[in-house]
Each structure stands twice: as C-alpha cells, then as structure tokens.
Amino acid sequence: MIFTRIWIICSFVIWSPLAFAKLSPHPKLLLISFDGFRYDLLNATWTPNIYKWANRSSWFVNGVRSQYVTYTAPNHMSIVTGLHEPDHGIVSNYFYDPATGKVFDYFNSTQEAGVVNASLDMSWYKGDPIWLTNERSDSSRRSVSFYWPNGEAPFPQEPHKPSLYRAWKDYRNLTQWMGDVDDIVNLFTDDKDPINFLAWYIAEPDHTLHKNGFYNGALRPMIHQLDELFGYLVAKLHDSGLESELNVILTADHGHAEIQGAKNVMCLREYITSEGYVLGDHMMYPESEELALELYHNLSTAARTMGYKVKIYLKENIPDKFFYKNSTRIGRIVIEPEVGWAASFSKSCTRKKLLETYGPGKIKFNSSSHGMDPDRWEMRAMLAMGGPSFIPGKKITDIPNNIDLHSLMCYLLAIEAAPNNAGMSVVSQAILVKTTGLPHVDTSFSESLAFTFLIIPSACIVVLFMVYICRNTVLSDNPKWMWTRGQYRPLHMDIFDAERVRSLYSRHSELFLMSLLPKSTVEFTDPKFWKNFFATRKTPFEWYGDYTVLGAVLEKYLKMSDNILQIGCGNSQLAAQMYDNGFRNVHSIDTDSAVIEEQRHRNRERSELTFSKDDATSMSFGDEEFSVIVDKGTLDALLPPEATEQQLDCVHRMFHEVQRILKVAGRYLIITLAQHHIVNCFMEHFLTTGQFLLRVHEIENSASGFPMPVFVFVATKLRNVMNMSMPIELWRAGSDRFEKFVDLHDVLSVIASEQEFNQFVHMCSRVKDILSNSDYKRYNAVTATTVILTVGCTLRTLLNIGVVNSKPPIMRRTDVRIKLDHEASITIESQNVSGPRYCFHIVDDPNVKTFNSYAVFVIPLGREGEWIFSTEKGRKTLRQQAEKIDFLSTGSVDVRVTKASGESSVNGKWTVEDIVVDGQEYRRLIFLSSSNIVQSEALLKSKKGGKKAVDLEHMTCDHHTLMLSGLALLSQNPLSDPAAAQLKVAVLGLGGGLLASFLLRHLPKATIEGVELDRDVVTVAIQWFALPHNDPRMRVKVVNALDYLEETSTRSVIAMNLVTRDEEVARKAKRSMASHFPTLYSISSDEDVNEVLLARVTPNEKFNPVEFARSLRKDIRWVHALEPVIARITPVPSQ
Template sequence: MNLLPRSTKEFGSVDYWEKFFQQRGKRAFEWYGTYLELCGLLHKYIKPKEKVLVVGCGNSELSEQLYDVGYRDLVNIDISEVVIRQMQERNTTRRPHLRFLQMDMTRMDFPDAAFQVVLDKGTLDAVLPDEEEETARRVDQMLAEVGRVLQVGGRYLCISLAQAHVLKKAVGHFSREGWMVRVHQVTAGQTAGCGVESRFPLPVFAFIMTKLRPVAGPSQPVFELCTQEQGRPLRLDSAELLAEAVRERQRYAWLCSQLHRQAGLGTVSLDLCDGDSGEPRYTLHVVDSPTGKAARDSHFAIFIIPQGRETEWLFGTEEGWKQLAVSACFRRLVIVALHRGQSYKGMEGIQAELSARVLELAPAGMPAQHQVPFLSVGGDIGVRTIRHQDHSPLSGDFVVEDVQGDNGHYFRRLIFLSSRNVVQSEARLVQDVAHGDQKKRKKQRKKHRATDPPEEPPAAPGQCVDKNYLCCEHHKAMVAGLALLRSSEVLLEMPLAVLVVGLGGGSLPLFIHDHFPESCVDAVELDPSMLVVAAQWFGFSPSERLQVHIADGLDHIAGLAGGEAPPHYHAVMFDVDSKDPSLGMSCPPPAFVAEPFLRQVSSILRPEGVFILNLVCRDMALKDSVLAGLKAVFPLLYVRRIEGEVNEILFCQLYPESKLSTPELLERARTLECALRRPGRCWDNSYVLSDMLESVRIV
C-alpha cells in the first residue's frame, strides 16, 4: 500500500491526511523516532507539570506514552478529523484527561500564553515541503500562532530532519522575534525509526526555541548546537554558522550510511571536532583494502598516526594510506591523525573517545560485539610540543613545533597551517639539550625550596638546533647537486657563489655556508616573518658570507639580470612554495618556471653553473609543460625523484657537452664528500652524497 504522497505539496493538504489515516487505520505511525528514542530529549526540556500542546499529533503514541509516565496536562491537535476521532476512541477510557481536538494550527482557538511547551514531531517538515510563496505564508501563520500561545520562558520543541529550507525558516523566524535558538541532535541517523517506513539515512534534530521577554533596543540573538556526544551546547555567532554545523552532522550521517552499505568508495576523509571549542580534534581517513587482501576475521581496525608524523609520505598522502591499509591486512582501516593544539591522554584516552564514533564507520557484515583493534607505530601516539605560533600577512597562520621522531630524536618544524601536512622547514635538535637532561632537571626541581633562587631560563631555542644535520631529503639532494660543477674537487677552497630563493628556517643556506668555508650565499625571502622565525627558532644568523634579501624572488632575479654587470653564480637554488593549492603544483609558483624568467636565471649563472629546482607537482600534464620549458632554456636536465615523496629535484645546466655519465657523477660526489669529511670538519655520517645522485636520470 502506497502511503507516501506523489508530490510533497500534498503534505499541506487536509484531504491527503484524511486519506492517509483512513488507509493506515489505527496502527501508529511514528515520524522520526519512537518514544524510547526521544524520551531523553523530551524529559530534559519538558517538565511533568507543564502545559503542553502537541501540534499535528497524528496517530503517534508519543502523547500516550508521555501521559503514562506522569505528563497529565497534554492537549493534542490535528487537522484530520479521522485521526482525532481514532485517538479519542483509543484513549477515552484509559487516559480520560488526555485531550484530542481537531484544529488548524494556523488558526488555533487557544488564548494567548496558554501553554509552556508546544511539541511538534515532524509537523513543520510536513507543512514546509518547499519555499514557494503560498507555503511560506502558511508556515509564517503557524509559527506566529506558536509564539502567541506560548508563555514567556516557554519552548517550541520541534522534531525535524532539519532540511536546509526548514532550518532557515525556523531559525530565521524565531531569532528575529528575539527568541533563544538551540538545535539539538537527537539521533545519528540510520536508526531514527522503528521499521522500514520510518528509517531515515539522515540524523533527526530538535529545534528548541525559547520565548524570551522582549527587550528595548537591539539584542544579540543566541544560537546553540547540542550534539549527542557533548554535554553542553556549542555557542555559535550566527544563523549561517549554525546551519553549516547542522549540515556537517547531516553529511557525516549520510557518509556513515554509505560506508555501511558498501565498500570500495575510495579514500574518504572527515574531521571530528571538539564538542566545546568546535575545533578539529581528529581527522579520519577511511580506506578499504582490495577484495581478498584481508583475512576472513580481519574486518576493521583503527590506526593512530603518532603526533608529528602525519607529514610523512606513508601517513600524509592518499597513496601512503592505501599502502598502509594493504600492509595492515584489514578489510577497512580508519587512519586517524591527531591535531596540533589538542591534548591527548595516551592511547587509552584516544580509544575511549573514538570507540563509539569510529564504529559508525564499520563495514557491513562485521559481527556484533567484534573487538576493534587500535594500532599505531610501536603502540605510541608520539610527542608534539608547540613552541611558537603566529600569523604572517604573507604566509598566514604558522606554528613552530617540536616532535619526537625515530630513535628518540626530536625535530623542530615550521608548519604553515594552510598546508598542515607539509613541513616547510625542519631541523634536528641536539638530544642532550632538547630532552636528555629533562629527568635530571625534574629531580633538581623537587629539591628546590621556596627560598631558593629561581632556576635559570632554558637555553635559547636556536642553541638546540643541530646545524650539521639536514633533515629534508630534497635539501640533501640539492647540496649533492653541487657535485655537477666542474671544479667539484676544489669547491671547499674556491669562493663558491650560491643564490638560494626561499629561506624558510634557513637550513639549506646555513648548511652551505657552514660546510663550504669560502662560499658566499645570498638568500632571498619574500616574508620578513620567516627571517625572524629562522633566527629565533632554527639557529640561523646572517654573516658577511651569508646575506638575506627580503624581496620577491622574481623581482630580485630580474633586477640582477638587468644590471650592468650581472653577478655570476655557481649555483642558483629554488625552494619556494606556492600559496595557491588549486594549481596542482605546490612548489614553485608557476611564474618561477615561466620561460622568460628562466632565461633571466640563466643569465646570472656561470657557464659551468647549475640551476637546482625543487619541483612538487601532481598534475602530470603541468609537469610535462614545466620540463619542456626548462629544456628550452637549459638543454641539459637531470631529474632526481625523492623516494616516498612527491618532490623531484631538477638539476639544470646550459651546455649539453657538460653531461656526465652516472659513474662520473658518482665519482665527483664521492670526491666532494671526502673533502667534507676531512678531520676537524663536522659532518653527518648518515649523509652520503653519492646516494643522493645514484638514481639521477637525464630527461
């Protein structure tokens, strides 16, 4: 039997509802949930002794069940004479004080301020199927009548799916009237009813509109969202933000329903936010393994990325997540990233927070009471400490943070929050300064008395940085590219001239300055804030041989190229990121690889010089175009792919006859490394120059 209207407009028709209840008979129809699903909310917002008006009651058992648990002052109205007669017959003997009246809610017969609560379960949704003028006029009349019959301090409690046009109408009407507006999530979706007819893939919400006493002059509307997970409501600044928060809950419920029905949707990512602040707390990546890759009982697992390691390829890219999911051998793996600025109480605390939430993402067919394992690297959630955070007009919000890496080493990183999973600069911290003496300092603190003088302040941030260690693989490859110079065996004794565009934390120009004693390095940085960060947090300091120019790299090179006697650098290095994430190329900005500009770069290079470019490009067509432009200016082009990352380092030279075979290139790298390893020189033994050039290919 078809009990749904052919058109949503029929929801506002008396004839439709008369026919609906005649066909359905006396069997109850529960819109948006049963009493058991709603009773927690109802008991929270309705007191047993309050006068309650139920509008559009239909043949729901809700009023009867409220009556049976002690709510006696209940009046029910509906536009359908058929359903009112049915409900009167059903309740005359058992519930003599439960009243049912046929009445149009847009023209109610009750006096002003007659009720303390108006309860609406699905009625507003039914009478507001569209945004046409006639529909809007009728709903305005209904809401005005609700306001009229409520006392000051009374509440309009409306159970709804909170479709966008319904939410906009209800919130807009009552906020203009100066009422307090709260939207409370009642169910998470999927189980919002009792049977096939009443199941909804979207969550059910309740609007709690509280009538306040009018005040003279303008007042700030109050908008709040209360979800199932949080105890207190989240205050929002506008109706638009409230609507967006509701939409996020609806999207999440829809996503859960899709993930439950089928696998193989691809990688799906979503944020879970802190209930009090509204700030993202967890980012979840849901990845399904290919069919047949998982063991029969390996249904579902949660993998926690240790703090600070979400920037690694395996944990920070879609390709890495897929590889991780395959190696974990579960049908579905939820990979969880922990957000900076949030505090976590170890793996047990995270498991307690996430257990209920992530189960909503489980695949279909997972047995009931199945124990879902929580996994991580070594079972540890890692350590992250934010040392500094600030805002730059050019780079946006950024943080300097210390994180724990492999083998107990700590690393300092510069992160632009517009690209949370990209490390802009990184330096290893000297272990005994960073954290090796922490236990000793804690013991010393315990011995201090109140009369003791205060402890000395901790060492300055820059003094903790290990300047001999290059963290970034692409920086190691860029330094190794100096072996392409014809005079590589005497580079340490010659006045090597290097231009580096893009300072960041200063690790690359500082390394060249420190390890090539006769070098002169010019660094160009657009953002003056980065020079401050490099000096205060990464141990960077200019000198006579290391000059920093605060300028646009494009303008600076154009100025050099247009001079009367252009300087001739042995090496020009570009390590500059793009601020536009939509381009498909995050490093460098497109203008830095435009052919006219590349010719300016070539004009400031020595004949045997090398132009070294850090290229990060996911758009294959765009990358081919960049390579073609480079080849037009620099006929000799080597490419070195950074393993496990998107980065490719391009080594560009002007003369094809300078081409070196792989054995010749590796021999030059070994010669240069031997010079750098001489006694008395500081050198990181894990850094092998020839390894950086072994996989170089000529394009």
C-alpha cells in the first residue's frame, strides 16, 4: 500500500509537465463587441442565434458593468487594458488636455482636418492593450484588431501596434460583416502564420439606437442582422473545426437608455456664456477658476429650477466609486444626465426649438443615449462566452466589471497581465479548464524534468520558509502607541507571545531590516535617525501612500497655477508624481543634504521641480510666498506621543512658519496617521488662531499593507480673523459628503472609530497566516469560530464575545486557504444590555478551489427571522448569490416615513411606509409579525401642489408581471385586443390591491374580484393604495380564498406565486399542482425568489411560448413588455 501511494505521487510529479506540454502553445481567443448592445436585448425572440449559443455557453444574464463615463472609446480601451479610464488616458470620445493644449477626437465629431491623426499620437495612450501583451509574451504569437476603437493606435511599449489591424470605421452592411467573418476564420486557420488573438468591433446597434431609440421599429431589424451575423460566425467556426479550439467572448461597451422626450433634453448653451472655455463630450475646461464656479453655478441652478434630471459635478465632487478624478484630461466641470434624460452642447439646441419640433401632434421624439451612471441597469452591456475553456450551459447572475475581461483574457491566453485594475472573482465563475491559466511549458523533456526536480522543490522550500517566518512574526506588543487617553482604545493582538516575537526579531534582524526602525518614538525627531534611514533604504519611502492613493484628495486643493511647497520630502516620489500630473511649480525642502542631492539627481529631467535644504521651523522664504504647503508625515515624525517641551516648541514654530509663508486662501495639507496627540496639537493650534477653516479627509491606505488609514488635514487660510467658532468638516473614506462637527471631541471619536475598524479589517485579512500557525492549536479553547472571525485580535477589549456553535467546524485545506465544512457562528453581546448585539455566520463554499474575496451581507433589522437568514440552508443559498462585492444588503433605503400602522386579528401588526430607494419613492405595506414581509409595494408619483399619489399604471412587483403572463394560456387570447377582452379575473390575496387595480385599468371590459381574508387589509388598500373599490367592475370579497375556490364553478387558468428557496418544498408544490391540472407551466423571476406556476384546467399541447411572444402587439406598452416574460415560460417536468 505504501509503495502504491509513493508510485502515484512520483508518477504525477514526473508526468504532469508533459500533460501541460500537450496544451496548445498559442491558445486562441476571439473578442467581439457590438457597440451599445444592452444585456436585455439578448433574448429568444430578438436574437435566437445568440440566445441559443449563450444558453449552451457561459452567460452573464444580468450583463456586465461599464466604466464611468459610459462612452465608446474609453470603455473599449478599458476592456483591452483592464484599466480605469483616467489610468489608460482615454477619458471620453472627445476631450481636451490642458497640459498639452491638444484635443482628442478619434471619431472626428468636430469634423476638423487632421484631428483623427492627431488623436493617434502615442502621447495619448497609457497601459498595455491585450494584443500587445499577447505578442510580447512570445515572438511567434500574432494579434489582430478589426475596427476596434483606437486599435491602430501606437502604444509606448514595443511592438507599439498589433501585427495586423483594420482602422475603425462606421459601417452597417451585413454583407461586409460576413466578409469579415470569412477573413477572421482564415486568419485563425492560416497554415503558415496563424493568429491566436483577434478583437472585432461593430458599431451597431449603437448608431440605430441614437437615431431611432427603442420604440419606432428600426431597432429590431438591426438586432436581427447582428443575430444573423453571429449565426453565420457560429456556423463558420463549426465548419472550420475552430469550434473546439477557439474561445469566444461576446460583449459590448455599454448599454442604452431611451430619452423620454424632447422636454428631457437640457440645451446647455442656453445657460452659460459663449466663451472662456473648451468643451469635451460631457465636460468643460474653463480658462479660470472664477469662470468654472460661475459656469457650475449657472448650470446647476438651471438643472434645479427647470427640473432637468442632469447632474452637474465639479471634478472633485465626482463620486469616488467611479474612479474618474485622477487625470488632468478630465474637465473641471462634468455633466451626467440621469437615465431618460440628455444634455447637449450643440449650438442649434434650444428648448423652444425642441418643443416646437416635437410638440403634441407633431413627430415623435425617438432617441436613446448613454453616458449615465454605470450602476444603472440600463447602462449594462451583454456578456456571454463560449469555447473549450468555459462551462457549457452556465448562467451567472453576478455582474462583473468590463475591466475584468482583461484579466480573464490574459488567463485564457496563458500570458502575464500588465499592471491593471481588474479582478477575476466574478468572471472566473465561467471558467471550465483551470489549467489553461498555467504558463505553457514549451521545452524539452529534460527541461521539464529540470522544472520538476529543481524549480518546484526550490519554490516549495521558499514557501515553507516564508510560512515559518510569517508564523513567527505576528505582532503582539501593547498597541497603545495610538491612543493613551480616555475611551479611545485599539484592538489588541494577544494570541501570540510578545517575548517570543521580540526574540525572533533579534535573531533575524537582517531579514526584517529592524535596524531601520527607531528604538523609541523619540528617535523620530532626531535628524541623525532619518539620515541613517534614507542612507540604508535606497528605494523611495511611501509609507503613507503615493499619488495614486493621495491624488484624489490632493487634486481637490491643488491648481495647476499654484506655487506648492513640500516640507520634509525625504526620498518620497510625491513631488515627481505631482509634477507628472501637471503641477509644475513644486519646491521641496528637507534637512538632509544627501536626500536633497538624491532628489535633484533623480528628477534632473523635470526641470521645473526644485529641491533645497531648509528647516521647516525656520524657513528662508518670504511672507505669503506659497499657495499650497504639503506635509507628508513630517508632523508625525516631529511629534512623539510623549513630547517634551522642546519638541512641542519645535512643532509650534513650524506651524507659525507655515502661517507666515502661506498666502491668503492658501491651503496647508498634512498627510498623517492622525494619532490622538497629533490631532489635538494640530486642531488646538489652528482653531485658536481664528484664521483657518479646517477639514479632515480619510483615505484608504493600501501602501505596504499598513493597517491604519491615512488622513489629510486641510487648513485654509482666511483673510481676516474670525471671532466666531468655525465647524470642523470631516470626509470619511468612500463617502460623497462632509460631516460637520463643532466639538473637537466628536472629531476625535470619529477618527478613533475609523482607525479601530481599519485595524480590525487588516487583522481579519491575515486569517490565512494565523490559522496555518501551529500556535493556533494552543487556543482551540476559544474555538475555531472565534479565531476565524477575530483573526487573532481580542474583541474582548471592546465587546463581550460568546460562541454559539458548541462544536468547532472541521477545517479543510485547499491550496493555502482554510475552508469550513459547515457553518460557524458567533454572537457579540453589548456591554450595557444583556443579549446578543450582533450575530456573525461564516459560510464557505467547499467546492471553490481558492478564495479570492469574501462578502459581508448585512441583514436589515426585523428580517432576521426570514428563512434565508435564519437557517443554515438558507444562508448557503444566500452565499451563492453574494460573491461579487464586499458588503451587501437587500437594498439601500435612503428615507423611510411611517404613514400608518395598526394591528389586525388575522395578520397581526402592520405598517404603511413611504420610502425612497435610490432616488425613487415607493409605498409599502409590511406585516411586522410575519418576519417583516413586504406584502405590497407601489410606485408614488407627484401631483399638483407637491402631493404624492399611488401610480396605478406601473407594477413594481416582478411576480405581478409574471402572473400577467398567464393571460397567454387563455384560449381567446385577450392580449391580442385587451380593450375588448371580456374576462372575469379573481385576485386571491388582495393585499394592497395593486394587481387588481392594474387589471381594472388595462382590461376595460373585464370584471375583477379581489379576495382577501383580512378586512383590515382591505381598508388599508382603499385608504393608502387607492384601490378603486367603488368601480362597478371591481368587487371585493372578505372570505377565505379556499372557500371562494370551492364555490367557483368555472375556472380556466390559475397563476400561483410560489415563494420559497427550499427546493424540496417547491417540488412538493409542483407535484400537488400537477396532480390536479393536466397542463402546468412555470416562470421564474430574474430578480428574486418568486416562481409563478401557470395551470390550465384543460390540456393545451399547441401552446408555444416563444412563437406566442413574437405575436404580441408592439403598440401597447404593457403588452409589449410581456414579450420576454412569456418567452421564458417552460413546462413543468414530471416530479
């Protein structure tokens, strides 16, 4: 037995390289983009060929998220570079670069001579597109770009351009497209010099949508042409034998949204001056800051007063989540229409002209646009991928970013990706053959053996050594270096013995460069220490982050014309990075002459960047010489926690010098870790002057894996001394607005909480190291559950922790990660109130090979009793839906107002609430006694006088739309002429009556009966949900629905909403329904757990959902909306 096991292991080690060697040295990949193809246009009715292919491939059914702004050129560049738009340089289709005075207009929207060639200058382009990365990885690889936006542009790194390219052109001819397919197949199958990567772009349906919108009939023929083209491609791949070798990714750059009418177009030039600025696609570049503020005021005031749903941003106020600030090419003013709206810089655009042209009785305004918030569903593009490396028949509901396609493509091509912003956590769900990501071992048998017996063992030794080192280097010293007063306290790490760690450091100081670290905080203030530090550490020291981390905040307070001073520059590259981002007037000082000489040598090509030796406590500059002063870590270095009088005096002298040389309206920016004594010293000094406005920005610090957040203190100098106390403004990381504080104690409290949270998150990220440490076994009494969540830090210093699960979960090791065989849970109890304050459940997926990310789902208050949250099986289901983002919840409710509440004898306590979710107002009926069930939800609309009314024209509940599809099963087909359909419809479970009201309004000859067991609910429906109970065609019966069905003699079709996540319960329900009805269909919701069962009393073998959906009328909006729903109806198989 032992010999057998050894033989198996040895066989794998010897032969596994040979298995890799059989893989193609040139994996083949075809990337296709149909411009503006929104994800929901991919359906069985409009695109049968693409739909069929997507169903047997890996299909991201909710689409892919674009980058901001959602325009063509920048998003196509993001897809092939994996970079956010400011990072690859193409920030729009048409934009201006103030640093060079040049205009980028690749699509020639200005029709100016030479502008296209000027837009192909190498200086515009950053990053490394996939076609160049592919060719650079092996000289025998070949890449091709067919019409890809900027696909022919030269990039800085060789080979600059792909082997073959066809420049972008806007052509819309199916015959030409099919000719391209023939060329593509020939290129991949060429016997002499085959390609292995091709990117292909087609400018449709974007052009058709811009010109015609969704509803005038022009879109569908164009979509059919694209579908026919794709069917032709699939057939050609099959006939050529490429089908089994070529991976295909089909996507688009963005979605589209219908502009709701001419009144929804904001003609921007009507509200601004005609000169003093340069325009971009959606941006303005004013010549002065004064003009910028004037333009911003005029446009934002116009949008507000005229009712335009158009967002006007100053560049610094663009939400951080869009990654659209850190470039000089982005305009000072950015304009973003909301979905359904548009903004135009056209000189011919006037509101009067639009309304005259498209007014009532005149031609209809048909147009669609993009450029909106990429988080809106309308902006999402389609994404499907098929081929030998993808899972067939896989439908994925998670939504990736389009930059993630770059990482995926590098993985499929087995090449090392250039630096990028992309990830793989979502797109990797589609991958079937994981080994395709391994680099190809293109070598002889002897080299393979060398790889096996030399490189792999060597790597294993290195890994084992690093694990040993990591295991023995978990800090456990008292962390009170941060807070020493009052209630501000850090998290502790007391799992590991501090003395053992110190002894380890003393034995291995050469590994950890401990000689660089100060023996005490006092050394931070000693110039000799820093001289030795910079002499020993040759590389730039960016402990507090570089410009990529700090730039978003710095650019809020820096202007190109500013005269900037950096004090205590050290060997940091911050000044050079500011220079490279357009800030030319930067002077840096330091007390170390060697550092100054090094900086001068390193930046000798940056002629305007200057350095000098000077002392920040006694500077040689004149009064009011600088408009911005930047301090990166100098204050932290000068002021230890237990500062002497001499050290405090040194800091105050530096503050006074800053006040002296700073201009009026100048900004003093301190980049700091914001320790308690630092905050106190800074705030007390500048608050007492009465001449400074104070702000605090929190920055997420990713530099060197440091566990603490970095803060930027901003002191803005006023012309006169203010005799009143000024509030302190604080901007948390990830927030889009300031919080104002009057009390310094409140500012300290917020900073403390942010630091504690960041430290906790940092320690949680080290769970792998702690759980792999042998010392973990010594703490098994705490149970694995506590160690997993607390990650070696003792939350007992903050909260009382109790363990819920009595048995520790079994750990299963895969790769270097730890996984749980079953769920683990702990509760955290309050200090003051008995009982659990929080309950944490840790749910791993045992089928995932490696963990690349985690998610935290925050359960809303009152919903903890729901099946999906309260049971282990339910939480497993939730885990499968919660892999794509870090922190999740069931919705972002912005505003909640309780309109009414009460208690019924049937359903218990209830409440009616008006809420605002993502800017839209809704009214909800909630049963509090039944796990907070939202029984009914209605859209609210504004009436004259500002009053709100229930909108009975729209249904917000997805299952109502699914139930309406049951009308398709009726033999008389009421959907062909709803106005003439004489039906009798019963709604069992009236609730708020929204489905009944909708049927009453849209089936004018039908009789509607609402059946409800709870009389109080009927009253609520009438009073709060506008149930038209007085309409002669509406009858409301307060009876048991079962009794009602017993008394009803004629039944044709029944639609029942099945709400369960328990598969066994669902099977039993379907089995029971099938035993009573000869015809049973089902249709599931894409958005939630609802599944509607559709049953007929009599058989209907001729019903074809897809054909029926195609026959629906297009001129009736609500009927047309049922088309994709009915097409999804499927027969229920025998249970």
